[in-house]
Amino acid sequence: MGNGANSGGRTRNVVFRIKRCDGPGKPSRWEAFRVPVEPNANVISCLNWIAAHPVTMDGRPTTPVVWDSNCLEEVCGACTMVINGRVRQSCSCLIDEYAPNDGDTITLEPMSKFPVVRDLWVDRQRLFEGLKKVKAWAPIDGTYSLGDGPRESPAQQHVRYALSTCMSCGCCLEACPQYLKEEDASKWDTAFVGAAIISQARLFNEHPTGAILKDDRLDALLGVGGINDCGNAQNCVRVCPKDIPLTESIAAIGRAATIHGFKRFFRGA
Ligand code: SF4
Ligand code: SF4
Ligand code: FES
Structure with missing residues (x-):
């Protein structure tokens, strides 16, 4: 050779x-x-x-x-x-x-x-299904001009920019002990969604337009396979090639989900 x-x-x-x-x-x-x-x-x-x-x-x-x-x-x-x-x-x-x-x-x-x-x-579709589960997008409809969007402060931009650099590579999911392996595919529907998905939910919850779907995202993350399945091992943040503050996102979504859960309880919803 x-x-x-x-x-x-x-x-x-x-x-x-x-x-x-x-x-x-x-x-x-x-x-x-x-x-x-x-x-x-x-x-x-x-x-x-x-x-x-x-x-x-x-x-x-x-x-x-x-x-x-x-x-x-x-x-x-x-x-x-x-x-x-x-x-x-x-x-x-x-x-x-x-x-x-x-x-x-x-x-x-x-x-x-x-x-x-x-x-x-490998086929990373599973990761994209997780993003769909938490509606990781800003809902805008139509192709016509909607005028200027809501203003975003430099401080908000600073936080969201770091989160927006996620490239859905899957490193944080590969390293996470809570994210099920490929051989457990039959349980994926109810399994932990992983750090990338939680962080993208935060990205869009903090987007002035994306916040319209905030309650839906928090509902999804309070449910099966959501934020409560994170074991806080922090492997995710160590392997993220974009240095995304994943544990900060997990903590922020954890707090928001708790408040959302209380509100839902007292509303009787
Ligand atoms: S903190 Fe640990 S359990 Fe939670 S998403 Fe990161 S690696 Fe997974
Ligand atoms: S490791 Fe970082 S860049 Fe890759 S999917 Fe996870 S959060 Fe996104
Ligand atoms: S080829 Fe795109 S990240 Fe390596």
Whole structure:
């Protein structure tokens, strides 16, 4: 197998151990590839190399490894996978940091909380269903001009901007001990929605127009699989690549949901 040893001595070989799966419901297996790595390479460029040279380390031809990606600049979340045991985006994962020496190994696995489509590519629809559950949008109707929207203070903008950077990557859900695994799919409908969804509910509750649906969101988060299922382990905030203050969001929604619950109780609703 070509190994790039002729590219000026700057290239080194890195071993990629990759958890592979041919499709939904199919068994998984591990395969290893020896990849010539240039300085500043990232995981995606190495996966591209493997796709062009689908031969395992022991010389066995195999199918090209499949993964998902889009923006290549840590904005879309599509390339999220588990790299050396930690969930993150593969486009921003530099080999020089993870495998600085010749012969180092990098392990790639698909996220465990979403169904595998193939190899490292997962289906994050479950996350988007969670966003629908809490109506994570500002309701505006029609394509005609509605005039100026309500004013938002710089302080509100500051809080909401941080929350708006969520790219629905799924890292916080992968790391959360309360977010059910893929094999528990039959219980997903009533399972914990996860930190990203709670934080997006906060984003839209604090939006001047989005606040119209605030009660619906809090009702959803007071119900099964809502805020009370958070065990406060705080793994979510540690892995969020956008540094979104997820535990702040969980606390803010927790307070709002408690007040909402009391009001509902005294209204008899
Ligand atoms: S605080 Fe813990 S249980 Fe709650 S969403 Fe974050 S990781 Fe999950
Ligand atoms: S909150 Fe952070 S970790 Fe969770 S989906 Fe959004 S960007 Fe990803
Ligand atoms: S390809 Fe979009 S975040 Fe990596």
